[in-house]
Amino acid sequence: MSERIKRKGKIPVNIIMLLPTNIIILFLIIIPTILVIWFSLVNFQPTFGINFWQSKFVFLDNYFKILMDDEFVKAVIRTVYISLICLGVEFTIGLLIASILTGNIHGKKILYPLLIIPIMIPPIVIGNNFWLIFSANGPVNQIISIILNTEFKASWFSHPKYAIIPIILSEIWHWYPLTFLILFSGLVNISTSEIRAAKILGATEWQLSWRIKFPKLKGIITIALVIRMMEALKVFDVVHLLTHGGPGTRTQTISFYLFKYGFKYSRISYVSAGAWIILFISLLGFSLALRSVLVERK
Template sequence: MDLNSTASEDFDSTTTRQSIFKRILSKIPFSVWLIVPVECFLLFLLIVPSVISIWLSFVEWQPTFGIPIFDAPFVGFENFVGLFSDERFIMAVLRTFLITGIAVTIEFLIGLGLAVLCDREFPFRKFFVLCLLMPMMLVPLVVGNNFFLLFQPTGPINDIISRVIGHDFKFDWLASPDYALFPILFAEIWHWYPLMFLIMLSGLRALPPNQLRAADVLGSSKIQTFFRIKIPQLVPVILIAIVIRCMEIFKMFDEVFILTKGGPGTVTETISVYMYKIGLKDFRFSYVSAGAWIVLAVCVIVFTLLLKPLLYKTEKLEE
């Protein structure tokens, strides 16, 4: 009798658990089940390389050592200490920040100016907007090759300068330590100002028209309306656009590698080019892994500071 009752209780508890499990599964939408495999795969792609990279940053390992990664000798923070005393690494990081600051600022000014221009109806407006967006459609490889040809000693840039000044001008921009950064900046700005323009134009088009009409009725000038009504409401859009561009330009590799390969010397070497050379040419994988985590930490701090005003404004609106 006791055995039967025990078996019956076990059966009932098992049945109860199964029914609860089935009810939970039935409440999960079918659309969620469709994305679960992809999400698991993406998590795998994120977690596994991150774990390997963290481990590599604390050991001394190269492919030429002939030993598995997890058998490499543990060196602690030696790679990090070496990077903080590596002038080439520090200059690459600072140079990347310099390029990012200059390029994003100019892209923002161009994008905002063109967005204000296109935030009104005029003949062939759609065609004009389409033409402005075309550079963004090109892959970085094509952009890099085009600007490489433009800035050759016998290229169109020098030819235009020669016609303006009235005598022959042949200057090797890409081989000059003082001016090699200019072609990179021109290429990056020309390639990605359309993204800033598109975001700014979308933000301007989304502004509530009632406030703009009220400002016109009250006699506000176009400049006053722009700086006192439009710009304050565009601040969240501007911050998001700047953060997106900063994240993208910080990874810039193609244009720099095609135009100068980080040269002459290391005067145009960005953090991506530096890591490529140290990691895939010198095979110092542990050193590069430590550098990647340092750069990630710096980027998180900088982008958090950039987004802080946006988060503060969002919290105020929610209150």
């Protein structure tokens, strides 16, 4: 094959084909990335009136500062714990629905697309959805009132403790179809013979899940986790729409923190350092996870 590619000393066709992709990635990803590195090492604010290439080099100063910033650390921790809660709940719901739906269920063909609708809804519309149902006069308060049998009228979005709940719920709602979809396809793809062979050898339902189904789904579960974590780190739209990070900074996520300090206060260098810290942490985790999957597939 290689001689076919290299003949006549021209640029190989596979390189030509990959070129547009590489150019786009270079301009939109690599150059900005390098800029972010530079910003993070200098003291640059557009309001200072100094061009960024002339800004004063401060080395790791920005990194130290932001790591000492309680607000930043809290936003990171908050994002991580929102992500973990979401992942946990989504996998439980996804697995539950997926395993029921693999059985002999009437109306399967209709339920399946209905169940994955949320992933197609624009996040901003999802924000709107939850804004409506969690509004003071909305159905959530009504239902809680009925269950508790007493008047319950929380203002969810301005409540210091409750405000995070609609945000988490909307995230879960938006993303559970991903885990469901992937787990369902994975379960359906396990060969009947393997399941039957295990059953006839005496495996209980539990052993079947633990020794056959789960190990076989490991690869795609990793992928689902990675994709989901990637999205979880970006939680912004809903926060921006519903709470603006408030009350106070109670619902501030990483993305919202970066947005606030970058755009409102123009603290470019500061934010760039923060971005790199997050990048570093997530890249490390993801490339390990993804590598293992990519390598395993060969």
